[in-house]
Amino acid sequence: MIFKNKMLLVTGGSRGIGKKICYEFAQRGANIIFTYVRSSTEAKKIETELKKLGVNAISKKLNLNSNNDINKFADEIKKLNVKIDFLINNAASGVMKNSIETTEKHWDWTMQINAKGPWILSKKLSEIMNKNSRIINISSPGSSKVLKNYFSIGVSKAALESITRYMAYDLAPKGINVNSISASLLETDAIQHFPNQSEIKKILNRKNPTQKKLLTDHIAKVAIMLCTEESEMIIGQNILVDGGDTLLLS
Ligand SMILES: NC(=O)c1ccc[n+]([C@@H]2O[C@H](COP(=O)([O-])OP(=O)(O)OC[C@H]3O[C@@H](n4cnc5c(N)ncnc54)[C@H](OP(=O)(O)O)[C@@H]3O)[C@@H](O)[C@H]2O)c1
Numbered sequence: 001m002i003f004k005n006k007m008l009l010v011t012g013g014s015r016g017i018g019k020k021i022c023y024e025f026a027q028r029g030a031n032i033i034f035t036y037v038r039s040s041t042e043a044k045k046i047e048t049e050l051k052k053l054g055v056n057a058i059s060k061k062l063n064l065n066s067n068n069d070i071n072k073f074a075d076e077i078k079k080l081n082v083k084i085d086f087l088i089n090n091a092a093s094g095v096m097k098n099s100i101e102t103t104e105k106h107w108d109w110t111m112q113i114n115a116k117g118p119w120i121l122s123k124k125l126s127e128i129m130n131k132n133s134r135i136i137n138i139s140s141p142g143s144s145k146v147l148k149n150y151f152s153i154g155v156s157k158a159a160l161e162s163i164t165r166y167m168a169y170d171l172a173p174k175g176i177n178v179n180s181i182s183a184s185l186l187e188t189d190a191i192q193h194f195p196n197q198s199e200i201k202k203i204l205n206r207k208n209p210t211q212k213k214l215l216t217d218h219i220a221k222v223a224i225m226l227c228t229e230e231s232e233m234i235i236g237q238n239i240l241v242d243g244g245d246t247l248l249l250s
Pocket residue numbers: 011012013014015016017018035036037038039062063064065089090091092093113138139140141182183184185186187188189190191
């Protein structure tokens with residue numbers, strides 16, 4: 001129970017990596033606030049399951065596409081009179097197109113949800129974060145490598161990694177460590193929206209040096225590691241979690 005009485009707020013906790021993060025932190029004693037956009041029924045189900053682990057759990061709707069909603073959400077959290085120990089900016093969206101087909105509207109949408117939204121939320125919630133707390137942004141290797149049809153998402157993740165460094169510098173004196181985790185491709189709902197499914201399957205089935213499949217657990221466990229006291233001097237770093245996949249030249 002290393003996180004007993006700690007408070008985690010994770011965006012996009014209703015599915016995939018975010019959902020796994022909720023369970024892993026709850027199993028270690030953390031109280032959870034998680035956000036969703038689409039299904040309040042599914043969110044309530046997760047909330048009930050988390051409570052069965054003996055922690056407090058609250059789900060809240062938050063669409064990062066609206067700055068109004070982000071500000072309203074942050075005000076609601078402040079009214080709960082809680083202090084946050086861990087904020088994980090996990091939610092993301094985006095339009096899967098290359099740099100020529102991407103429109104300005106696609107660009108604005110993706111940058112808002114994946115970069116500007118997490119920045120505004122972090123800025124607002126940093127006001128109610130404890131000393132020795134953590135902000136973790138979930139990124140992807142598409143920030144520095146070309147992945148087909150990943151243009152606006154890749155650019156937004158590059159921005160998110162840069163936001164990580166700047167906020168890490170500005171918030172370190174307040175005892176808030178900011179880092180990002182770069183997750184390699186793994187099976188969640190998100191990748192079903194990629195248009196080039198046969199290529200995606202090839203990447204997913206590619207053997208990394210560990211010979212193990214990358215799972216949402218692996219990402220959640222790195223988030224746990226970054227939230228332990230032992231990681232206190234890790235500031236503004238992007239931790240790549242890919243089982244050594246990118247060590248291979250081809
Ligand atoms: N899967 C991968 O291969 C992979 C690789 C590298 C990085 N990542 C990153 O890991 C994170 C989680 O990805 P995932 O694969 O777990 O995704 P996922 O299964 O598609 O889940 C996305 C989550 O984000 C929420 N969300 C979607 N649009 C939103 C919006 N406009 N505002 C607020 N929340 C929104 C969703 O809420 P609803 O359930 O209500 O729709 C859901 O909880 C993302 O940052 C992604 O870029 C994923």
